[in-house]
Amino acid sequence: MMKTVIDILENTVKRVPNNIFLMEKNSQITYSEFWRLTQKKASFLKDRSQMYRPVALLMDKSIELVSWMMACAYCGACYCVLDTRQSEERLSKMLEQLQPSCLIVKQGYEKLVSSFEYLLEEDILLSTEEVELKPHCYSNAPLYINFTSGSTGQPKGVAVSHRSVLDFIPTFCKTFQFQEDDVFANQAPLDFDVSVKDLYSAMYLGAAVILIPREFFSNPTDLMDLLVEKEATVLVWAVSALCFVSIMNGLSYRLPDRIHSILFSGEVMPVKHLRKWMKFLPQVRYVNLYGPTEITCNCTYEIIDQKGDLDHISIGKAFDNEWVFLLDENDQLVKEPNRIGEICVSGDCLALGYWNLPEKTATSFPLNPFVKEVEIRMYRTGDQAYYDETGKLFFQGRKDFQIKHLGHRIELGEIESVMQEHLACERACVLYDAKRSKIEAHFEGTLTKEEMADFLKKKLPSYMIPNHIHFWPHLPMTKNGKIDRQALKGDFV
Secondary structure, X not given: OOOOHHHHHHHHHHHOOOOEEEEOOOOEEEHHHHHHHHHHHHHHHOOOXXXXXXXXXXXXXXXXXXXHHHHHHHOOOEEEEEOOOOOHHHHHHHHHHHOOOEEEEOOOOHHHHOOOOOEEHHHOOOOOOOOOOOOOOOOOOEEEEEEOOOOOOOOOEEEEEHHHHHHHHHHHHHHHOOOOOOEEEEOOOOOOOHHHHHHHHHHXXXXXXXXXXXXXXXXXXXXXXXXXXXXXXXXXXXXXXXXXXXXXXXXXXXXXXXXXXXXXXXXXXXXXXXXXHHHHOOOOEEEEEEOOHHHOOOOEEEEOOOOOOOOOOOOEEEOOOOEEEEEOOOOOEOOOOOOOEEEEEEOOOOOOEEOOOHHHHHHHOOEOOOOOXXXXXEEEEEEEEEEOOOOOEEEEEEHHHEEEEOOEEEEHXXXXXXXXXXXXXXXXXXXXXXXXXXXXXXXXXXXXXXXXXXXXXXXXXXXXXXXEEEEOOOOOEOOOOOEOHHHHHOOOO
């Protein structure tokens, strides 16, 4: 029985030691080589870390970073990867919340954490001895802490246990029938939970992962060359990354035709970009995934019917290991079709909570009122959805994206969807300026503000027409590939 992710790694090392685990553009490492590297780093960390407490890692995506992550697990600690693109101020807030037992920094980034005690990775001397460590931690011990993006004020570090990852990954792999010979092309940064699916699915199967550098997502030719040369078979990507390839005509340059599965999440996939991928790679299975960081990656999925209605893609049904349900405004179960409720989730998939933020944890992870026999928590996502007549879920936007304007209840997401129906609109985002009672629409594409306004007048009732429409050559994005609503809101908040 597997108790920790270390059990996954060691089982795979014994079974397929010579299989390639991680690939970079010009290097690679087998499972047995990775295990030895991890052991050496764990032997260094064992006297510098503490059980169940975080080790913070400030460095770029690399084989070295992944081995530090697993070294933390071997020591019974948890890891927290910090994004090198974050400001000094935000990193300080994260570290103050974390209170890590150890902070390891890649040379060149030390100025970002100058007020904290740290170790430079380049100064760390690893033992050449073969030291075999065995972790002594529980399955419900924290494995990693990922900070949620796009929030203001105090950042929230989501702590996820070994048990939650062990609960999700086998189900994820079984659902989509991933195999040992698959090659996962990792797009997501390693401080983002999409990467959990890449790394731990591969580790569970004995498969390989391509660690794609961030800069490749501004150069479509390098990106497509890498996917082809490394023979990628699975893409678990943010919607924005798929849109980038589509916008930059990467598929016209070179076709990665070994890909058999493309799974996307994070935001609604614009139908024009989805159709473009389907045109070039019609044999691929396309999957819409849904789920916040707090429930360990994803809780629902929809395998898309390419001949079906692509304008209204469902978020599907729950994975076998999850209990997903809707609650109305009175916290009663929503069962009937076409009635909107808040998405709530229960199961071993739930995160432990927000690190060192007990009040926020209690609010977001209350007890499930529908289980009386034992104490079972649930997570309130703040997302809204409804069932159709077949029982499939359809995302309806955020609770906090619902406004009352001119006496009408309006879903800002509905306006965004209509804007994106225009073939010349690439992305759209709609916000509400509560101080001035104004709807603010933002978009990027090849049409003018006037053309967008005329289009919306034909599609929407008068009370839903935005008061202001703003054109952007490129909408601001968060580090996780979502439209940065806080940046757009900055002008009037």
